[in-house]
Amino acid sequence: MAASKVIANIPLLLGHNESYLPPIRGGSHALQLLAGPATMITVLGLQMLKKQLTGMHKSELWNHIWKFISKAEARDKLGRIVQYFCRFLQGALVHAPSSPLAPYKTVIAEVQTTLAWARRTNRWGKAMPHLPVLGQAVNSGDVLEAAQRAILITFLIQDHIYWLLKVGILKFESYSAVQWHRRNLRFITLSHVLNFSLCVRDVMRIKEKQQLKDPKYSGTKEAEESAEKSIYDNKRMMFRYVLTFAQMLHVSQVKQMDDWYVGLMGVVSSYIDVSKQW
Incomplete structure (x- = not known):
């Protein structure tokens, strides 16, 4: 109640630092x-x-641009570019302590x-589109795809x-939040290995079908261009x-590596993701 009264007593227009027109100091x-x-006036x-x-x-x-940033995935990867650029800056500042940016390290x-x-x-709910694919992979016996999705x-x-651990909703006796996070990163690390393997498999399958003169991948200019684009996209993702x-x-x-070049790796890999959303 006391807090409500304080908020209610703040002048709306004049006389308070939070008013529309506060006293200029x-x-x-x-x-x-x-x-x-x-x-606002400048952009107008x-x-x-x-x-x-x-x-x-x-x-x-x-x-x-508006349609692009309206996509949750695009915003996420743009944020990741900035996030890893910050990691790069922190790593670079370790090697350049007298840099003009040093006071801004914190x-x-x-x-x-x-x-x-x-x-x-x-990221909540991001697993949802992967569940049907996992089910399909299990039913078809695609072990590599199933393992990656799982x-x-x-x-x-x-x-x-x-x-949940970080905000205090859950508490584990055996793990701090940071320990749990670092352990979990080993799972996404393995996922990247399996994703790389899936890309290799896709490239090999496309090339094999081209050799067999599959009309979907050869025989016409459009089919060949489509096949080459698929190969290029897969190789690009392999690099990612x-x-x-x-x-x-x-x-x-x-x-343990160095934040400056790991940060740059993050910027490049995030750019690849962002470009797919553009």
């Missing part, structure tokens, strides 16, 4: 208050300039941690348990899994 305070409105000005130059407010690029670490937890919070689903479930495998070895502390 100095130039820096005024700049802080103007940051939001000034940015740019929008009006675009209308004058092109004759329309609508922008296909703008709409495409801030960089906080950004990395905050993004990691934001991504983990939004391990990935296990990782995601255990990742949720880590979240090599990078993520190394990242997980480091983050899980199985193999």
